[in-house]
Amino acid sequence: MRRLSLQARISLLILAPLVLATIVITVAQTASGRLGFVYFTVHHLQATDHYPVVRTILAERVTERSGLQPGDVLLRAGARSLQGKGPIRFYAAILQTAPEDRPVQIEFERDGVRMRTRLDVSSMNASTPYKGIAVGVAFFAVGTLILLRAPLDRKSLPLYILFNSYALNQMWFPGGPTVLTYAWIGVFHLSGAIIMPMFVVTALLWVDRGLPRWILVLPWLLAIDGVCRIDSLHEVWWPAEPSLIIFLVLDIVGIALALGIGIANYRFKMDALERRKFRWIAYGLAVGLIPALAISSVVAIQPELIWIRPLVQISVLAIPLGFFMAIVRYDFMDIDRLIGATASVGLIGFTLLAGMLVLIPGVAEYVGRTTGVDPSTAQTFLSIASAAFIVPAHRVLHPTIERFFFRERHALQNEIDALLQEIAACSGPGLLTRIVGEQLDALLHPDVCAIYAPSGNILTPVFNRGRAVPPALKGDGSLVRVMTERRSAIGARELRTDLGFGPADRAVVDALGAEVLLPVMLGRTLQYLICLGTKRSGDIYTGTDLALLGRVADTIATDLLRFDDAEIIRQGREMQESLRRYVPGAIADRLGAGESLESGERDVSVLFVDIQGYTSLSQGLEPSEIFSTVSRYTETVSSIVRSHGGSIVEFNGDGMMAVFGAPTELPFKEKSAVEAGQEIVVNVGELEPAAPVEGTQKLSCRVGIATGQAFVGNIQAVDRYIWSAIGNTTNLAARLEALTRTVDASIVIDATTYEAAGNVALNFAKKEAVPIRGRSEPQDLYLLPLTA
Secondary structure (H helix, E strand, C coil): CCCCCHHHHHHHHHHHHHHHHHHHHHHHHHHHCCCCCCCEEEECCCCCCCCCEEEEECCHHHHHHHCCCCCCEEEEECCEECCCCCHHHHHHHHHHHCCCCCCEEEEEEECCEEEEEEECCCCCCCCHHHHHHHHHHHHHHHHHHHHHHCCCCCCHHHHHHHHHHHHHHHCCCCCCCHHHHHHHHHHHHHHHHHHHHHHHHHHHHCCCCCCCHHHHHHHHHHHHHHHHHHHHHHCCCCCHHHHHHHHHHHHHHHHHHHHHHHHHHHHHCCCHHHHHHHHHHHHHHHHHHHHHHHHHHHHHHCHHHCCHHHHHHHHHHHHHHHHHHHHCCCCCCCHHHHHHHHHHHHHHHHHHHHHHHHHHHHHHHHHHHHHCCCHHHHHHHHHHHHHCCHHHHHHHHHHHHHHHHCHHHHHHHHHHHHHHHHHHCCCCHHHHHHHHHHHHHHHHCECCEEEEEEECCEEEEEEEECCCCCCCEECCCHHHHHHHHHCCCECHHHHCCCCCCCHHHHHHHHHHCEEEEEEEEECCEEEEEEEEECECCCCCCCHHHHHHHHHHHHHHHHHHCCCCHHHHHHHHHHHHHCCCCCCCHHHHHHHHCCCCCCCEEEEEEEEEEEECCHHHHHCCCCHHHHHHHHHHHHHHHHHHHHHCCCEEEEEECCEEEEEECCCCCCCCHHHHHHHHHHHHHHHHCCCCCCCCCCCCCCCCEEEEEEEEEEEEEEEEECCEEEEEEECHHHHHHHHHHHHHHHHCEEEEEEHHHHHHHHHHHCCCEEEEEECCCCCCCCEEEEEEECCC
């Protein structure tokens, strides 16, 4: 079980046993036949010697079957006197009597005349408790799974409370012992009062960006509908009619608020990934509600089809499943294609059903009169003929829906088709890899787009966008072996599993932030390996994306048959020459002393730093001035890192990467890294551009630090070995540095670094459950604000 917050543990310990207990009680009550409901309300004069008086009849069949009318004074229920009993106690007394005397014998007084009648309290729909049990179990199970699978997501706890409250509200167990009736009244109305406020709170928390905490209190004003619920059934304080109206109005207001907040967030605040999650919720709501509404419309036209309604009402289970997919498994399948296909089939199916019920009977009757064919036979034939149009209609309607609602994805398909045509027109493998790399980078916008090609016994990058030096891969290594065996694209979810990669290859995949590995096979030989990092939009690579990339790989493989091996090797080497890099001098002392640099997994602290606003700054300077500015910046950062025991291992324009704890062990690496980071922020902030102009501010920088396991040592890169640290920790540090722009901080560090840094990190503020691009779950981070 993943780590749960204190609030989550308390909610789990309270709600889980309560929901399970109510489920068991409801099953037992249903099986025993003691369930009941009183379809009218009463009031009394508060004096203990007075009797309850019928106030509001909630169902006409009460008057039809029992003869009770508003104003009747109720004296006895079976052998029990009703003297002094208010609305709730009267309700419990009636249901307590029911198992002993069914229907319940009621003695009442009207206009001074005592009368007797029988009151049936078990006339509710027999399927109601079973449907409530099924729906309640589903909501409870999904809410619990969401909390346990994604405990750090800020939406998980509100959804858990919301789903469990709804589950409790579906349980139906009044009847028999009075304690059960009292318990049901309390559970039913209290859970009902929680549902709508939690629904709105969940909508508010879906995108938490600078939301004032007091805003989360306002939805609880809707909890007043709990009081209205009680009075609409029992009239404890107010009459039933106005209470029911207020209750319905508050529910409509709550639903409208939640939907309005959701739509506003979708349009103005959500990134691509958040929108994809929201579409899962919209899909669940649509599948859960639209069929029930549609069938209700059909039943209104053809009342004899009332038997269909219970079968469709179970579709409400799609609602919690939609939320579960949005929180936990949003990458399970392409939700856009699912929405398009469902909408197409749903529209065709509903149109066909409506036609069968409304148009076809009339047409069949006409055919029968004019041809002498039995109308029922004609109706069957016409229904079958109509059903034959489902598949052709779906083939036309489905693409139309996708073009209208998912224009970006439709445009991507068109762009991929154009790329395939460009590949077929390439005159050589060098041009082919360049066009493929540039087009994939432009279409998908990944953080990293690297294309590897064989060079001797290694695979080296012949195209690269987004990273200074992608590490080379061993030609006989585990990654190449796995990709050769798979022969198809591997997506992000699979890459997080154990695919059989060795530590070095796993470190390369983590360092690149790879979300997709796409092999290009020429026969049984791996000719190219395309590596794509996280999309800069934050979205995922869907199954549709992987299928399109598979088409690209197949087209490349087919096109390579036009070139001979010598040409492929020659142009590959020419591309590699353009990607040479020099070995940084941070490891020179160790090499000069003749000491070896062992490769392997080490526990290190990794620091990333870059100049804030470097692009806009460089636009106002000459190339020589940019070089001078960056040189003074790198000299400042390098000296600080070295003074704290770290090693600069990578330069990339204005960005630098430093490692603490390797190649030489550093006992307090986390403390040293944080101290270095703070000193870098201060000292860089005192530097000015080489040729400052009016209005130019001093330099400023942002820092990200993460601690954990990384693969450190000599890494093959193009044509030489370099010393570096790669892997998940390095990737996280780079993400944290990039995150400083969205959280308005000069330094962002992970929880591991903060806990080990001690006093030097006391001025960092905690920010809980921060989403990190490329990570499946949010993490607790610690920030040094810009003003600190």
